[in-house]
Amino acid sequence: MQTHTFKPDMPPPVLSVGVLGWLRTNLFSSWFNTLLTLFAVYLVWLIVPPLIQWAFIEADWVGTTRADCTSDGACWVFIQQRFGQFMYGFYPTELRWRVDLTVWMAVIGAAPLFIPQMPRKALYGLCFLVVYPLLAYWLLHGGFFGLSTVPTSRWGGLMLTLVIASVGIAGALPLGIVLALGRRSDMPAIRVLCVTFIEFWRGVPLITVLFMSSVMLPLFLPEGLSFDKLMRALIGVILFQSAYIAEVVRGGLQAIPKGQYEAAAAMGLGYWRMMGLVILPQALKLVIPGIVNTFIALFKDTSLVIIIGLFDLLNSIKQATTDPAWIGMATEGYVFAALIFWIFCFGMSRYSMHLERKLNTGHKR
Amino acid sequence: MQNTANNSHPKGSVWTDPKARAWLFQIIAVIAVVAMGWYLFDNTQSNLEKRGITSGFSFLSNSAGFGIAQHLIDYSESDSYGRVFVIGLLNTLLVSVIGIVLATILGFILGVARLSPNWLISKMATVYIETFRNIPPLLQIFFWYFAVMLSLPGPRQSLGVGETFFLNSRGLYMPAPSPTDSFGTFIGALLIAIIAIVLLGRWAKARREATGKVFHVSIAAAVVIIVLPGMALLFAGNPLQWETPALSGFNFRGGWVMIPELIALTLALTIYTAAFIAENVRSGIMAVSHGQTEAARSLGLSGAITLRLVIIPQALRVIIPPLTSQYLNLAKNSSLAAGIGYPDMVSLFAGTVLNQTGQAIEVIAITMSVYLAISISISMLMNWYNKRIALIER
Numbered sequence: 001m002q003t004h005t006f007k008p009d010m011p012p013p014v015l016s017v018g019v020l021g022w023l024r025t026n027l028f029s030s031w032f033n034t035l036l037t038l039f040a041v042y043l044v045w046l047i048v049p050p051l052i053q054w055a056f057i058e059a060d061w062v063g064t065t066r067a068d069c070t071s072d073g074a075c076w077v078f079i080q081q082r083f084g085q086f087m088y089g090f091y092p093t094e095l096r097w098r099v100d101l102t103v104w105m106a107v108i109g110a111a112p113l114f115i116p117q118m119p120r121k122a123l124y125g126l127c128f129l130v131v132y133p134l135l136a137y138w139l140l141h142g143g144f145f146g147l148s149t150v151p152t153s154r155w156g157g158l159m160l161t162l163v164i165a166s167v168g169i170a171g172a173l174p175l176g177i178v179l180a181l182g183r184r185s186d187m188p189a190i191r192v193l194c195v196t197f198i199e200f201w202r203g204v205p206l207i208t209v210l211f212m213s214s215v216m217l218p219l220f221l222p223e224g225l226s227f228d229k230l231m232r233a234l235i236g237v238i239l240f241q242s243a244y245i246a247e248v249v250r251g252g253l254q255a256i257p258k259g260q261y262e263a264a265a266a267m268g269l270g271y272w273r274m275m276g277l278v279i280l281p282q283a284l285k286l287v288i289p290g291i292v293n294t295f296i297a298l299f300k301d302t303s304l305v306i307i308i309g310l311f312d313l314l315n316s317i318k319q320a321t322t323d324p325a326w327i328g329m330a331t332e333g334y335v336f337a338a339l340i341f342w343i344f345c346f347g348m349s350r351y352s353m354h355l356e357r358k359l360n361t362g363h364k365r
Numbered sequence: 366m367q368n369t370a371n372n373s374h375p376k377g378s379v380w381t382d383p384k385a386r387a388w389l390f391q392i393i394a395v396i397a398v399v400a401m402g403w404y405l406f407d408n409t410q411s412n413l414e415k416r417g418i419t420s421g422f423s424f425l426s427n428s429a430g431f432g433i434a435q436h437l438i439d440y441s442e443s444d445s446y447g448r449v450f451v452i453g454l455l456n457t458l459l460v461s462v463i464g465i466v467l468a469t470i471l472g473f474i475l476g477v478a479r480l481s482p483n484w485l486i487s488k489m490a491t492v493y494i495e496t497f498r499n500i501p502p503l504l505q506i507f508f509w510y511f512a513v514m515l516s517l518p519g520p521r522q523s524l525g526v527g528e529t530f531f532l533n534s535r536g537l538y539m540p541a542p543s544p545t546d547s548f549g550t551f552i553g554a555l556l557i558a559i560i561a562i563v564l565l566g567r568w569a570k571a572r573r574e575a576t577g578k579v580f581h582v583s584i585a586a587a588v589v590i591i592v593l594p595g596m597a598l599l600f601a602g603n604p605l606q607w608e609t610p611a612l613s614g615f616n617f618r619g620g621w622v623m624i625p626e627l628i629a630l631t632l633a634l635t636i637y638t639a640a641f642i643a644e645n646v647r648s649g650i651m652a653v654s655h656g657q658t659e660a661a662r663s664l665g666l667s668g669a670i671t672l673r674l675v676i677i678p679q680a681l682r683v684i685i686p687p688l689t690s691q692y693l694n695l696a697k698n699s700s701l702a703a704g705i706g707y708p709d710m711v712s713l714f715a716g717t718v719l720n721q722t723g724q725a726i727e728v729i730a731i732t733m734s735v736y737l738a739i740s741i742s743i744s745m746l747m748n749w750y751n752k753r754i755a756l757i758e759r
Contacts, residue, residue, distance in 0.1 A: 026482070026484035026485075027485060029482065029483075036481070036485075036486050037483060040485040040489055043489070187387050187390060187391045188391070189391035189392075189395050193394060193395075193398060200737070202740075204737060204740075205701075206697075207711055208711060208729065211711070211732075216726060216729055219412045219413065219725060220405045223411070223412070223415075300499075300500075300501035300502070303501040303504055304503060304701070306704060307703055307704065314503065314504055314507070318511075328516070330508075330515075331512040331516075334504060334508040334512050335508075338504055338508070341499065341501055342499045342500055345500075346495060346499045
């Protein structure tokens with residue numbers, strides 16, 4: 001009896017597997033796609049090689065003055081020489097360790113919050129949020145317990161950018177939560193007040209808010225009471241940002257099913273207990289990614305304080321490019337600033353996406 | 366109702382009645398806000414008196430006495446602050462409108478490109494989006510202005526396209542059209558052509574719905590729109606005269622000029638906002654489930670028709686609300702013009718006029734209300750559009 005044996009399978013066509021197959025499906029699947037690919041390759045060829053040439057191959061890396069920049073490429077010597085100013089502004093050089101210490105304390109202090117297994121995380125977080133700002137103020141500003149005072153007019157660079165962004169978000173968060181609760185309130189007067197406040201700040205650009213806080217705030221205050229420039233900017237930023245936070249939090253409040261409100265009321269909880277123990281913990285967890293995104297926007301917006309004459313990262317770099325000893329360094333300076341901002345913003349946006357995936361549990365139907 | 370509610374809680378005092386408490390809270394809140402407002406007003410009043418500033422809007426009719434780099438309406442130094450305000454407003458609107466149009470086009474292209482099956486195209490769009498939306502707009506404006514525009518060659522070495530467009534550190538020079546005698550004829554012919562096409566389209570649609578016969582409007586429309594104005598052109602002569610810029614002395618004369626501030630601002634705002642719009646477009650298109658495409662194709666619709674009649678109408682519904690907020694952001698970000706001295710609302714009015722007159726409260730109040738008005742108009746316009754395209758549901 002003849003037994004039938006299968007022949008071995010034929011290998012797939014060369015053009016549909018491996019590198020060639022990938023190229024065919026992803027780059028050359030039709031004449032139009034081929035055209036697009038060629039166009040894209042041309043664009044890349046137009047942009048990338050000159051960029052690498054400028055930034056790396058022909059760049060000057062070592063030296064101390066502008067005269068050391070002899071080639072056609074970027075002059076990174078400029079960034080190296082002014083690095084301290086870009087990071088600390090006019091903070092006294094011998095006291096810069098205080099800024100470094102503040103940053104390290106933030107990193108080390110906040111690190112446990114990112115460990116998922118950490119016990120009593122909420123309690124620790126709360127303590128950190130209360131203690132750290134006081135400590136940071138003492139270290140940065142000084143003036144008591146043996147540290148000499150560094151007035152805020154000498155703060156600058158990346159440090160000032162970070163201070164404005166973090167104080168801004170820390171101040172805006174509680175205010176924003178209260179505003180969001182007010183907007184969802186049953187009491188018409190409270191609701192109208194909150195809606196007006198929120199829509200007003202959301203309708204005007206931050207730049208006019210900064211103008212307002214720098215020229216109008218002194219008029220609003222009684223005689224003898226005055227804030228320094230940084231404080232005025234911070235007040236403007238906090239008021240402005242709280243409106244955006246309020247809208248983000250409102251989104252979270254709306255996402256909580258009505259049953260949760262009703263269950264909490266049925267348990268006999270009053271308004272504040274209902275919000276504090278049942279609704280807000282769930283709602284805030286939902287909106288953490290939104291809050292991070294708001295923070296990214298705020299971080300980018302801090303560059304606007306240049307308008308009222310504060311020396312944040314962008315302004316420090318702008319000032320340095322106008323230095324006669326370093327004329328023509330605008331491109332290098334702004335590329336460096338862009339890189340720093342990009343690293344922070346991109347890192348935070350990735351983190352926010354990660355959080356979104358992690359926290360996306362059970363609320364989606 | 367009030368009575369029964371009270372009767373059901375006979376022992377509850379007024380303090381535990383939720384309605385009474387709500388009233389109390391609201392009264393306290395309103396009083397607090399009014400008191401706060403009065404306190405600030407009072408402080409301001411005494412501060413202004415001490416500094417000898419008279420409040421009021423009479424300063425708007427005073428002569429300004431400074432020059433402005435770009436004005437869309439006639440302006441001379443002796444004109445009033447009120448006119449300066451109008452110029453600032455027009456400049457803000459100009460840059461916002463140009464930015465919104467360009468950013469929408471670029472954003473849609475990028476959003477579609479990011480979804481492209483072509484790997485290279487989609488990766489390039491991703492790199493663009495992730496790069497530009499993570500860099501502050503002000504920094505981008507500075508880059509385009511200080512690093513690019515100001516380092517362009519001077520007028521004598523300007524980069525030219527043919528002999529009509531010139532780009533140099535003083536701006537982009539382009540030919541300016543001016544109407545000739547036959548301009549009216551040409552426009553008339555164009556209008557007649559457009560009306561004819563609209564009527565043709567209606568007739569074709571009515572006939573299709575009545576008899577099922579298809580009439581290809583697009584071909585007829587193309588013929589009409591070329592032939593009618595073409596005839597006007599042929600018989601009445603050129604409707605527009607082009608005045609090309611020419612180098613005379615140290616600068617170009619004639620033609621239109623886009624000042625470098627405007628170019629830098631437009632570029633930066635367009636590039637920045639387009640990155641966000643691209644993301645909105647992408648998520649909008651992705652929100653339309655693939656089943657819709659499959660269903661449309663199995664009904665026999667072609668790829669292009671599927672896109673036009675099935676995908677885009679549904680995607681737009683998702684895209685419009687976030688697009689609105691991007692437009693608002695762009696309009697508000699146009700105020701960053703103050704950073705490079707483009708004469709917009711903020712730098713002209715809240716900057717120069719405020720410094721010259723010292724009328725802080727009035728100037729800031731006017732500026733803020735202008736932006737509020739712009740924001741409200743954009744959102745009303747977009748809400749109207751959104752309502753029009755929204756799917757009618759049960």
